[in-house]
Amino acid sequence: MNDLDRKVTSEFSGYTVRKDLVSKVKGNALVPTYVLEYLLAKFATTTDANSVQTGVEHVRSILADNYVHREEANLIQSKIREKGRYKVIDKVQVALNEKLDQYEAAFENLGISRVVVDAQTVKNNPKLLVTGIWCMCTIVYAYSGDPKDVPWRLHRLMPVQMSHDDRENYLAMRSKFTAQEWIDLLMQSVGFNPDLFSDRAKLLHLVRMIPFVERNYNLIELGPKGTGKSHIYSEFSPHGMLISGGEVTAAKLFVNNSNGQIGLVGFWDTVAFDEFAGKTKKADRALVDIMKNYMANKSFSRGRNTSHNVPYMLKNTDLFEELPAQYHDPAFLDRIHYYVPGWEFEQIRSEMFTSGYGFVVDYLAEILHNLRNVDYGLAFEKYFALSSSLSTRDKDGVRKTFSGLMKLIYPSGEATMDEMEPLLRCAIEGRKRVKDQLCRIDSTMAEVDFSYTRVGAAEPTTVHTLEEIEYPELYWRGRQQGEEDVEGPADTTVESDEKPNLPVAAPAPAATVSAEKTSTVTPPAAQPTAQPKLTRIERAAAAAQEGRLTFTEDQRGVTYNKLFGAFVAGAHSITIVDPYIRLPRQIRNFAEFLETVFAYTERTEEVHVHLVTAYTDAKYVDNQIEDLNQVQNLFGQLGIVVTYEFSDTAHDRSIETDTGWIIALGRGLDIFQQYDTNWLSPLTRQQQLRRVREFSVIYQRAKSNG
Incomplete structure (x- = not known):
């Protein structure tokens, strides 16, 4: 254990877990990370090596005895019948049987359905009605003799998520950590070793978490495969839902007109589309229009692999080139608050994962869920003023990203000018990346000055994207600039004397x-100046x-x-x-x-x-x-x-x-x-x-x- 691990386990006793234990326990069980950490937090929270090992073995035993593998469904059903009752870990989804006026559950891996669920359980856990949630359930077998009757009875259902708001303690404990320690703790909490990431990389990883803490936030990330784009949305929080872009429909997202059932966005804090893009993919134009309206006040996140590198896109198309044509729409894209440069992330390697301690993801996810009601979007205005040329949507994008980063790093809302400035610059850069590409796509859209002015400063500070600095002649193609000798890659890529x-x-x-x-x-003859x-x-x-x-x-x-x-x-x-x-x-x-x-x-x-x-x-x-x-x-x-x-x-x-x-x-x-x-x-x-x-x-x- 390093100093941070000792501090974390001391100040947040009972809410931390050693992150490498998850992979050791998981094995072939297709259980979300937050389910495993829930169990590990109950049985392996100490720092004593022997106690941890005992706890890990106990969790393994629970998974071995209670987690339902689909191929063993018949065996578990038999155990329930023979023993009369049995605990299972499974994903449960509930639907209303209007003919019998009762709620009935289906167990995904166990393969049983029409299990009666009482109305209060459904009321307490409405997400059971959408895509289902992972639960620890006690199922009773009671055969009545009526062949029309289902013998399965749900005796107890316990969602594997936090049941109370611990914000007060969370904020009190935050004051005992420096900003760098806290950022490293958040990195460890999502499973990464902070020592292997630069300060910029850490901040971009935190931007990926903003949809969980900021309402009405729209984020897009395009980058190579294997960089962890979908990991945080599939494994980090029970309040987020990751779906395939190919499955996106208006009925699934918003409301099914045939039965009035509310879609995913009505039940989840964050809906993330994986593999959302693709030039050959088709999209319903009406869905695009619905999403444009919805994105004005709800939360989305999108991830996609890019087919080309950044200079290729800057020279030939734009940084949104991978989106289907229907989504390559200025009015749609203008509602995106932040464009994460996914090409800056390294492909995930085994050494990047941490063996240190971090928050149980379920605990952190619940804290972030409750912080969604707080807004720090204007907190920087006592120190900084945004350029007056920014549009309303530009300012909204900057403020919402800044608010999200503040809630992640400074959840009390208190930070100095120097502490706020890098967060503001990060927020401006992400929105600038969106707007600069929009100006390529739509020639009627006016370029604006993405700068800010410190209180008391005479001159504004201009923010640039990293790709603008690296490829200026491509980033601003078409704009009149001074005559430049653009010779492709820098000479530093080749030995200069070779x-x-x-x-x-x-x-x-x-x-x-x-x-x-x-x-x-022998050098060639000098060419005429013409x-x-x-x-x-x-x-x-x-x-x-x-x-x-x-x-x-x-x-x-x-x-x-x-x-x-x-x-x-x-x-x-x-x-x-x-x-x-x-x-x-x-x-x-x-x-x-x-x-x-x-x-x-x-x-x-x-x-x-x-x-x-x-x-x-x-x-x-x-x-x-x-x-x-x-x-x-x-x-x-x-x-x-x-x-x-x-x-x-x-x-x-x-x-x-x-x-x-x-x-x-x-x-x-x-x-x-x-x-x-x-x-x-x-x-x-x-x-x-x-x-x-x-x-x-x-x-x-x-x-x-x-």
């Missing part, structure tokens, strides 16, 4: 070429020439940038055939080749790299596929679309580009001798320091069909 190894022009004899000789390039200036990538491509290079054993100074940079420069499609991308070090070679592709191609265009390789030994093939998938995911976020296939017949090793180059690889990419892979060793990062095996490379232009 020039390509130019092959000996054919038909020169195959001879050993030293790195010193082959790394010298000619357009070549970009760095164009200059690299112009230096490529046919020929052959050979390298001797133990030679140093060889890099993929020198070998391949000029020949992949500007390519959009590359095929590499190498049967020996099998072992971890060989897959690392492939990843380093992709780094060269990244450095010598445009980030505003997608580059497709297809690998043809061979399977490794049968016992390691799963690891090979897992590593290749990881490479695929990591570089996909950078605009390098990697695909691969396995071939039993591939032998010759080559690289072929759509720019007309064929490179014959004597050894494939596996040119380096074994080296120290300790992360402290410079050899892991600097290819030119490694020794190579003897190999050769032949460069030739593809013959034209004409």
Whole structure:
């Protein structure tokens, strides 16, 4: 336990749980996290290792005996009959049987239905009537002899959620923590190790939680898969509902006109749509119109994977490009309060999860639910003034995000100017991202000044989005700016002194070429000033020439940038055939080749790299596929679309580009001798320091069909 863990368990005794216990207990049980933490909070809340282990075993026993797996439904039904009564953990949904004027429950995994539920239980738990809730239930078996009668009787139903408001104690305990400690506690409460996240990343993670604490809040996040977009809405709170975008209907969301039944938004604090977007998806135009009206005063959150990287979207479309056409509507998008830049989140790795203590998510979710009645949207106005050019919707978006962050970090509403300022900047940035894209989509929409002025300051402070800072020439495409020399990726992505190894022009004899000789390039003649200036990538491509290079054993100074940079420069499609991308070090070679592709191609265009390789030994093939998938995911976020296939017949090793180059690889990419892979060793990062095996490379232009 670290200092924060000790402080948390001391000040919030009974409301905390060690977060890594959930995964240890869960096993194959498809139980929401808040259900498991509810049980762990009851039986494994101490910090004594032996007591925790005893509690974990008890929870495992409860799950083993009472959690209903669908394939064991008949066995559990038999136990209920034989024992007369039995406790089960299951998801229960209730419907009104108007013919008999009674409420009847259906148990999702147990597979029984028409179980009579008393009206008071339904009144106390109205969400039973919508999608159902997880409960600990005692079921009695009482066969009456009437074949029309259902023998199942619900003796007791206990939802696994907090039953009282503990805000007073929560606010009192908050005063004992610094802001940074509290943010780290919230990160641990949702399962993440705060030490592995930057301050900005932590704040963006907290923005994901705002729909649970702020009424009438509309949030969208577009980003790569595997970054945890849906996790918080499916596992964090019993007050949130995650549904598939393909299941969205007006009847499901709002009201079913045929029977008058209230939809999801009438019973849940937050309704999140996972995989909501997709250009080919269809949406009911009438539903879009209903949602536009509803979003003015209710809460939504949306998550979706992006198909392209940020510079591609900024150059060719806009940051809302993944939404179905019906939702790509300025009036609809203008109601979004915050756009979370999902591409900034790293893919979730196992080491990112915490083994520390955090709030039982059910406890925290209930606190946030009750804080929805509080509004801190104007709290910053005693220190800051927003730009007068902001529209009403712009100001609403900023104020609601700021209010949500205040309730999460400073739930009492008290904070200094310096404490409020980063929250205000974060709130402005998220709304600015929405508005700037709206100005692209709708040319009639006026750009505004997203700035604020500190009390007593003479000049306003302007807020920029991170992608605006990184890609200014793309972010403001179409706007008149000063003449700039835009040369694609920054030169820092390539060793600044690395020039390509130019092959000996054919038909020169195959001879050993030293790195010193082959790394010298005669500069081209100066171009007339009237000619357009070549970009760095164009200059690299112009230096490529046919020929052959050979390298001797133990030679140093060889890099993929020198070998391949000029020949992949500007390519959009590359095929590499190498049967020996099998072992971890060989897959690392492939990843380093992709780094060269990244450095010598445009980030505003997608580059497709297809690998043809061979399977490794049968016992390691799963690891090979897992590593290749990881490479695929990591570089996909950078605009390098990697695909691969396995071939039993591939032998010759080559690289072929759509720019007309064929490179014959004597050894494939596996040119380096074994080296120290300790992360402290410079050899892991600097290819030119490694020794190579003897190999050769032949460069030739593809013959034209004409």
